[in-house]
Amino acid sequence: MSDNSSDNSSDDKAGHGADGAKRLPGRERRRFPDISSRAYEHPADRSALVALRKLSGFDTVFKALSGLLPERSLRLLFLSDSVRVSDQQFQHLHAMLLDACYILDLPKVPPMYVTQDPQPNAMCIGLDEPIIVVTTGLVELLDEEEMRAVVGHEVGHALSGHAVYRTILLFLTNFALKIAWIPLGNIAVMAIVTALREWFRKSELSADRAGLLVGQDLRASMRGLMKIAGGNHLHEMNVDAFLAQAEEYEAGGDLRDSVLKILNVLPRTHPFTTVRAAELKKWAESRDYQRIMDGHYPRRAEDKDTSVSDSFRESASHYAETVRSSKDPLMGLVRDIAGGASDLGGRLRDVFGGGPGPAPKDGPGARPGKGPENPPQEPRP
Secondary structure (H helix, E strand, O other): OHHHHHHHHHHHHHEEOOOOOOOOOOOOOOOOOOEHHOOOOOHHHHHHHHHHOOOOOHHHHHHHHHHHHHHHHHHHHOOOOOOEEEOOOOOHHHHHHHHHHHHHOOOOOOOOOEEEEOOOOOEOOOOOOOOOEHHHHHHHHHHHHHHHHHHHHHHHHHHOOOHHOOOHHHHHHHHHOOOOOOOOHHHHHHHHHHHHHHHHHHHHHHHHHHHHHHHHHHHHHHHHHHEEEHHHHHOOOHHHHHHHHHHHHOOOOOOOHHHHHHOOOOHOOOOOOOHHHHHHHHHHHHHHHHHOOOOOOHHHHHHHHHHHHHHHHHHHHHHHHHHHOOHHHHHHHHHHHHHHOOOOHHHHHHHHHHOOOOOOOOOOOOOEEEEEEEEOOOOOO
């Protein structure tokens, strides 16, 4: 857009001192020159993006068709009825935006708007060029460091190309809806929508990681997620207790609860907030995060050489590990089936019923550890 050149010049003036060193607000933080978005992308998100990037010209065609999409209307709407962030308006957000683009080495600073909406929210949209939009509800809810993580989250979306590919997939989904009258068309559409939302949820986990790389303050990222879940009452909340909710959510209940969890999450484009917090904490404690902080990360210059098959293998490995380590009752059943568990009927009865069935009598057919002198054990998660 026409103001990008001024944004970049503002970046040079506001972001660097006379010696060229970066003046980062508040505290020392690392910068990641030429970082590839593959460094922080969730494996499932990364495999989809690598495959799409390999389809040469795919996004270019859809960019050319952007006039057929509501993108132009949205741009005009935000320009006419929202406040554009600049060095004259919402200066603190403008500084955060320039800072986030500098930290992640985003070549072009995207336009950013604040729109009046009491619901805390932020988004990155657009085919031709990404636009970042934050609501007044979010600006008023978060403190400076929490907001910095959110701005980094949206810049991460822009760097990954999520805005482009999300719009493409939404376009394809809308097109598929128009042909849903075809026999079995509705089933096909639901499969597309379900897969699309699953990718959306994983892309949000990727962007959470980008927000952490920008803010480099895990506590601030956690506070922001807690506020999104429970409002501006931090004095009434506790990070450890909040994370314990995620543990209870994953491990609690029986197979009926597992099915309900699946049904609850299917319509959502974002993971549940406690799950996002737990996933981000896990990544922050991982070797992958530490390697990035030490300066060892994939470079953008290497993106063209990325293997699609390798990315899909990483994604499959991640899901397999998720099943192995999950405490969810349904995942425990999947492990047992995959391992050829004996007495599957008893396992189904125990887990679905929320507890062990009656202990069998002693005898040749009795299961070990289930006799009268050995009380029934809780089913394995």
